[in-house]
Amino acid sequence: MNPAKILMGAFLVNNIILMRFLGLCPFFGVSTAVETSVGMSAAVLFVMMLAAWVSWLLYHVLLLPLGLVFLRTAVFILVIAGLVQFVEMVLKRYMRGLYSALGIYLPLITTNCAILGVTFLSIDYQFNLLQATLFAVGTALGFALAIILFAAIRERLEDAPISPSFKGYPIAFVGASLVSLAFLGFTSLFGISL
Amino acid sequence: MVNSKAWMVISLVLTCIIAAVALSQVYSITRPVIDDQAAEALKASLSEVLPEAAEFAELEPGTVWSADDAAGNRIGIVCKTSPRGYGGPVTVIVGLDTTGRITAIGIGANIRETPGLGLKAREAWFRDQFRGKTESEVALKRDNGTIDAISAATITSRAVTDGVKQAITQYSHYLSR
């Protein structure tokens, strides 16, 4: 498949949060301020690419040739959890600047279903390594776009006069609904099918 | 004892082994069922558009089949495309007779379209419009063709129509051989 289509498809048309419903926990949990959203997005981009590579290699070099595809779920989740811990350790030791920027978001990523979802989808779509990488980058950028846009809206919601029972989550959901409605407009953009 | 270093390692390894053995059992039981089901579903979906055929021989893996009668003569081809609809790819199966006319079309069960709307693409009145048409006639009326779109589901209708058209242009060369 056309690389540009994979990138745009993952970025806009099938936006991971607003269209696929993956990664909602960080979407609602972290999107209260633009600053934290940017940090989270950077961490997701970083881990998602690493996870895509590692899981792709594991699946095609180890699980598939050995006939162990049924271990996919177990292996992927353990590897991603391990990967996140390892990255955290390396950053802490050798890249203090990056660690102080991304550090607090890393543990939250292990339970982010967007990461695991992307690794499963790359296999279901039978992507090669380049396609899987582009898919991961596009997805992470889509995640960033959605969460940062949404954080900007939520910052304004803080001061809006909202009925007490709708404060917080309920109004955030309704807001997400409107953002998602806008993204529905990207359906069939450039004839992308994914 | 429970918290000794050795037991820590052993317990982890044991869990992994038990899990792997259990899963390999589940896999070996379910795999044949899954494969059979896929093969049967495929055959059924192909016969639906060319019921006269007795056998289907694969020409290109997963996309084109030669439809043969009981004597082994080709009476047409069946091809499969996956254009994008509203909710994801829609599998469209097209049967062509030896003159290149459509015998029937089928919409795959994987359709994740709006239930009740996009799903109307599977209803007979929509699919029957394609019967006997040639490539040049296959387009929605609003795109200067002959097919009535499903009301309020233009994207799905157009996806199906495009899929049919694409299947014909891409694979009808098999008919001339």
Added chain:
Amino acid sequence: MTNPPSRWQYFTSGIIKENPVLILMIGLCPTLATSVSVRDALGMAAATSFVLLGSNLVVSLIRKVVPASVRIPIFIIVISTFVTIIDYVLQAYQPALYRVLGVFVPLIVVNCIILGRAEAFAYGHGVFDSLLDALGKSAGYALVMLVMGSLREILAAGTWFGYAVTPSWFRAAPVLFMIFPPGAFFLIGILKGLVNRLTAQKT
């Protein structure tokens, strides 16, 4: 003899008071993604319940021999084993449902409620109590899925479990919006708002 009412609460608390989706706000992704129709929604609830019951059962059985330092990886292996089992069973015997649920079946493994119950409950309680707890949480989850699936299917298609339950003029022009992702977000927002209002009135 332990106190029966307190045990009963292990079951009931999960349904309303600690409802996983509407109160604790976890497991949102599959709830929104697979509640397009009642059948799909209940299928997802059943698959999740199977994993939750299995994981709570096994974790409560092995809790005394599991070293505290490696308990999380062990729990994850147990959970992913049950997830893979239901993954293949659905693929083999319920292929139509499996196609709809898609990637959300293997993703049950990251549904926080399952690891959460293993760690917070099953690791410290006996087999029977852990099963009660899992049943209660499953019932609470199924309830939300039933409500979401029913509302979305009735509003967007005019049908319930595939049967027409609305007048034909409604089915000719239903509230299509509900089937799409924005509809799911909107509906869960309204539901959460209603729950907030009800719980606020009680206290």
